[in-house]
Amino acid sequence: MQVKEIKCKSILNKSKLADYCINSYVGCEHACVYCYSKYYIKKYTQHKEEWGSFVDIKINSPEILRREVLKRKKGSVFLSSLTDPYQPLEKKYELTRKCLEILQRNNFSVCIQTKSSLVLRDLDLLKKFKNCEVGFTITTLNEKIRKEFEPFSSPVEEKLEALRILKENGIKTYVFFGPVLPFLSDQKLEEFFEKLSDLADYFFIDKLNLKPGIWEKIEKVLENYPGLKEKWKKIFFGRSDYYKILKEKIEKICKEKKLNYIFCY
Numbered sequence: 001m002q003v004k005e006i007k008c009k010s011i012l013n014k015s016k017l018a019d020y021c022i023n024s025y026v027g028c029e030h031a032c033v034y035c036y037s038k039y040y041i042k043k044y045t046q047h048k049e050e051w052g053s054f055v056d057i058k059i060n061s062p063e064i065l066r067r068e069v070l071k072r073k074k075g076s077v078f079l080s081s082l083t084d085p086y087q088p089l090e091k092k093y094e095l096t097r098k099c100l101e102i103l104q105r106n107n108f109s110v111c112i113q114t115k116s117s118l119v120l121r122d123l124d125l126l127k128k129f130k131n132c133e134v135g136f137t138i139t140t141l142n143e144k145i146r147k148e149f150e151p152f153s154s155p156v157e158e159k160l161e162a163l164r165i166l167k168e169n170g171i172k173t174y175v176f177f178g179p180v181l182p183f184l185s186d187q188k189l190e191e192f193f194e195k196l197s198d199l200a201d202y203f204f205i206d207k208l209n210l211k212p213g214i215w216e217k218i219e220k221v222l223e224n225y226p227g228l229k230e231k232w233k234k235i236f237f238g239r240s241d242y243y244k245i246l247k248e249k250i251e252k253i254c255k256e257k258k259l260n261y262i263f264c265y
Contacts, residue, residue: 001029002054003089011061011099012068012077018111019075022065024095026056028083030115032150033218034179036211037082055089062098069106076109076131086116088152097122104128113137113176115153117162126171134166135174135204140185141192148221149181163199173199178206178264182235182242183228186249193253202260205250207243210236 006026015021028037031051038051079085085096100122103110109131112119119126119134126132136159140146143156154162166173175196180186196203210218215236222229235242247263254261 002049003057004054005057005059007060008058008064010068011058011064012072015078015081017081018078020072020108021078021081022061022085022099023080023082024058024061024085024093024099025080025083025087025089026058027051027054029055029087029089030084030150030153032115032153033221034149034181034208034214036209036214038213055087057089057093058095059093061095062102065099065102069102069108074107076111077103079110079112084114084116084153085112086114086118088116088118090116090118091121097125100125111135115150115159117154117158120162120165123165123169123171126166127169133172133174135176135200136163137176137178138196139177139179139181141188141195142184145181145184148224160195160199163196167199172201174202174204175200176204176206178204179208180205180243180246181208182232184225186246189249189253193250193257193259197257197259202262203254204262204264205247206264207246208236 011022011024012020013022028035028051031053035051079096079099090096100110104125107130110129111133113135115137126134137153138156138159139149141156146153146156163173163175177185177192193203218232219229222232234240243265247265250261253259
């Protein structure tokens with residue numbers, strides 16, 4: 001892992017996901033094979049390494065944020081749009097916590113998305129916000145699949161326990177079920193939504209987006225699943241109504257269970 005401390009000129013940036021977003025890290029240790037963040041940051045970084053092998057630390061992000069919140073209109077802030085705000089290095093640098101402290105003092109609302117149970121470290125702070133949501137990306141309840149596609153994220157059971165604790169403490173929660181991995185994530189849909197129904201206030205569902213360079217990484221993982229590579233090729237490079245049918249199945253389940261859901265595709 002290549003770790004480098006850098007300085008940023010701005011940290012509270014406009015976003016389509018909320019009024020603003022904060023990314024205190026460039027790169028992510030979780031090394032999810034389907035992640036397409038590098039596709040979006042390539043304009044701003046010279047990194048040519050594999051995604052998951054480098055992290056740049058915006059060491060001065062709290063200092064910059066402290067100045068920017070005084071100049072910006074109050075609004076909602078998404079943490080983080082291109083990296084995980086609670087990746088392992090956050091335990092050492094505490095940039096996410098420091099930024100949250102500034103946002104809370106200045107009456108901004110926050111929405112956090114993570115794959116790490118480290119978010120519980122900041123439960124005391126999250127409870128102070130007037131408006132706060134915390135979501136976990138959960139693509140599967142199968143720990144073996146999780147390890148292969150999201151090697152350094154928190155184990156499935158840790159994510160579920162974190163959601164339970166957040167919910168018990170009055171924090172609004174959501175689950176990002178995405179990307180749905182064909183013939184892997186969808187094998188026990190009923191069980192998936194049943195197990196998470198009491199842990200999440202709502203669900204986002206998204207398909208796999210194959211940005212340049214992603215298929216080559218995924219292809220290697222699919223070698224562990226005989227016959228699956230050809231099925232995926234048909235979905236992503238041929239003609240398939242897989243995601244249309246999946247959408248219908250999930251809608252049926254969510255309506256039956258009276259769950260709140262939003263499709264991102």
